Each structure stands twice: as structure tokens, then as C-alpha cells.
Amino acid sequence: MGVIETAGLTKRYPRVTALDSLDVSVGEGVTGLVGANGAGKSTLIKILLGLVPATEGTARVLDLDVATDGGRIRSLVGYMPEHDCLPADVSASDLVVHLGQMSGLPYAASRERAADVLRHVGLAEERYRPIGGYSTGMKQRVKLAQALVHHPHLVFLDEPTNGLDPAARDDMLSLVRKIGSEFGIAVLVTSHLLGELERISDHVVVLDSGRLLQSSATTDFMHATGTLVVEVDGRHDADRLLGQALVAAGLRASPNGRLVEVEVADETTYDVVRDLTADLGLGLVRMQERHHRIEDVFREGGAGSVQPV
Numbered sequence: 001m002g003v004i005e006t007a008g009l010t011k012r013y014p015r016v017t018a019l020d021s022l023d024v025s026v027g028e029g030v031t032g033l034v035g036a037n038g039a040g041k042s043t044l045i046k047i048l049l050g051l052v053p054a055t056e057g058t059a060r061v062l063d064l065d066v067a068t069d070g071g072r073i074r075s076l077v078g079y080m081p082e083h084d085c086l087p088a089d090v091s092a093s094d095l096v097v098h099l100g101q102m103s104g105l106p107y108a109a110s111r112e113r114a115a116d117v118l119r120h121v122g123l124a125e126e127r128y129r130p131i132g133g134y135s136t137g138m139k140q141r142v143k144l145a146q147a148l149v150h151h152p153h154l155v156f157l158d159e160p161t162n163g164l165d166p167a168a169r170d171d172m173l174s175l176v177r178k179i180g181s182e183f184g185i186a187v188l189v190t191s192h193l194l195g196e197l198e199r200i201s202d203h204v205v206v207l208d209s210g211r212l213l214q215s216s217a218t219t220d221f222m223h224a225t226g227t228l229v230v231e232v233d234g235r236h237d238a239d240r241l242l243g244q245a246l247v248a249a250g251l252r253a254s255p256n257g258r259l260v261e262v263e264v265a266d267e268t269t270y271d272v273v274r275d276l277t278a279d280l281g282l283g284l285v286r287m288q289e290r291h292h293r294i295e296d297v298f299r300e301g302g303a304g305s306v307q308p309v
């Protein structure tokens with residue numbers, strides 16, 4: 001059983017088809033849901049929570065039917081909504097305790113859990129202050145904490161990095177990764193930036209105008225390119241020197257700044273690079289095979305509306 005299964009899932013609004021016959025299956029781990037603005041990411045999440053009815057098709061979450069078991073699904077799933085929805089005059093601590101109780105936890109257990117999750121997301125003493133005075137980064141953390149308070153099996157995180165500066169964005173992405181890997185909670189996380197999600201997702205689902213463009217393991221996107229990137233030092237023209245030696249040894253190689261790019265001919269290529277570097281008296285700083293990034297794959301695939309970082 002997948003964590004999420006949809007079949008022919010369609011959502012039509014009067015002016016637009018938000019989801020167009022979507023067949024998608026999501027398993028354990030972290031799944032990135034990527035698409036440009038308006039691709040249908042938030043609509044999908046709301047349907048999966050049983051908050052918005054589908055026009056056609058079916059969806060199951062944790063083997064429950066979204067059309068009939070919405071309440072049960074929402075008790076098992078955590079949801080971090082995309083837009084700001086926090087009351088200004090309540091403290092993070094009070095809010096998260098309250099939402100824990102709404103999800104069925106007794107008061108004492110909810111207080112304990114709220115303290116735990118607020119600590120996990122990095123809110124310390126400020127959690128006793130009213131949310132109205134929080135920065136965007138702190139608000140995003142409160143939204144994440146309330147999604148986790150009731151021990152969910154699965155969380156939907158809708159654009160958790162929205163509005164964050166680069167450092168806060170990195171912190172948030174690490175937190176999301178941790179929820180999946182350390183806490184063992186299945187995660188569906190959305191973003192319109194492919195590059196963000198390739199870092200933290202086991203699986204990536206790409207939506208384009210409500211249609212499924214691609215659903216694959218992240219590693220499938222990142223297949224090796226057959227190019228070895230070698231960094232050498234020791235003298236100012238180290239890259240040129242090694243490049244020439246590699247070409248003389250019958251390899252295709254080109255110096256490129258401090259790096260030499262070498263086409264991998266067979267498994268001996270690594271040894272040839274290492275030995276020639278040593279023969280020339282240079283230092284081998286780094287040697288690694290270059291990988292595609294997800295965004296390259298989509299650029300090649302012509303998915304014009306998906307925005308790379």
C-alpha cells in the first residue's frame with residue numbers, strides 16, 4: 001500500500017482545471033511535489049485532506065478514502081498550510097497546545113508534545129510571546145510545529161520555505177529532511193523550486209498545469225553524466241599540465257580553470273588520473289563524477305513551466 005494513491009483525480013473549477021486526471025502514488029520517506037504557480041499542488045493537498053471534493057477520480061491516504069474518511073485522515077496527517085493563518089494575539093506555545101488537543105491529545109500530553117515539537121523546530125523562549133511579533137521564519141516554524149504535534153504518520157508541508165532568506169531556507173529544508181529520516185514520518189513537501197527539493201527528497205513528483213509530468217526516485221534524476229571533474233593544485237598551470245598529460249595518454253580531457261574535465265573511458269580512467277597527477281608532482285584535491293541535477297533533466301525534457309532555482 002502506498003501512503004497516497006490517486007486514480008484519475010480531477011478538480012475542475014469554473015474557469016480552470018486545477019488537476020487533470022492525476023494518477024500518482026507516493027510511498028514512505030520524503031516526496032517533493034514540484035510545479036510552477038498554479039500547477040495544482042495546493043489543490044491536491046486539500047483534496048487529500050478531504051477539505052475540497054474532487055470533481056472526478058479517487059484518492060486514498062493511508063488507505064483511507066478522501067471522499068468519506070476526511071476526518072480520520074486529518075487526525076492521522078499533519079498539515080502545514082501555504083498561507084499565513086496564525087492568530088496574532090496567541091503565543092506559539094498556547095496555539096500548538098490547543099491544536100494538539102483539537103487533534104485528540106489530553107491537555108497534559110499536548111503540553112508536553114508542544115514543548116518537544118517547538119524545541120525541534122528551534123523556537124526557544126520566544127514561544128511564550130504573541131505570534132503577531134514573530135518574523136516570517138519564526139511563523140513558518142510555528143506552522144511546522146503544529147503539523148507535528150499529534151504524532152502524525154504523514155505530513156503535508158505546503159511551501160515551507162516561502163518567504164525565507166537563504167539561511168532560514170536551508171534550516172527549514174534540513175528540518176524537513178530530519179522529519180522524514182529521523183522521525184520516520186512520511187513527508188509530502190511542495191515547492192516551485194526543483195533545486196530545493198532534490199536535496200531533501202527521496203522521490204520527486206512534478207505537476208504541470210494539473211497534469212503529472214514525472215514521478216521518479218530522486219536518484220533517477222541524478223544519473224551520472226560520464227564526466228569526471230578533477231581538481232588539482234601545486235602550480236598555477238596545474239590544470240593545463242594535467243590536461244595535456246591526459247590527452248597524451250589517450251583520454252579526452254579539457255582544462256577548465258582550476259578543474260580538469262575528463263571523459264570516463266572505462267574503470268581505469270580514475271587510476272590514470274591519479275597516477276599522472278602524482279607523476280607531475282601535483283596535488284589531487286578532488287576527483288568526482290559529475291551528476292545531472294533535476295533541473296537539467298527538466299530543461300532537457302522541455303518542461304518549460306517548471307522553474308529551476
Ligand SMILES: Nc1ncnc2c1ncn2[C@@H]1O[C@H](COP(=O)(O)OP(=O)(O)OP(=O)(O)O)[C@@H](O)[C@H]1O
Pocket residue numbers: 013014016017018035036037038039040041042043044082192
Ligand atoms: N477555490 C478556487 N476557485 C477557483 N479556482 C481555484 C481555486 N483554488 C485554486 N484554483 C485554481 O486552480 C489552479 C491550481 O491552483 P493551486 O493553488 O492548487 O496551485 P499551486 O500549485 O498550489 O500554486 P502556487 O505555487 O501558486 O501555490 C490555479 O489556476 C488556481 O487559480
Ligand SMILES: [Mg+2]
Pocket residue numbers: 041042043082158
Ligand atoms: Mg499552492
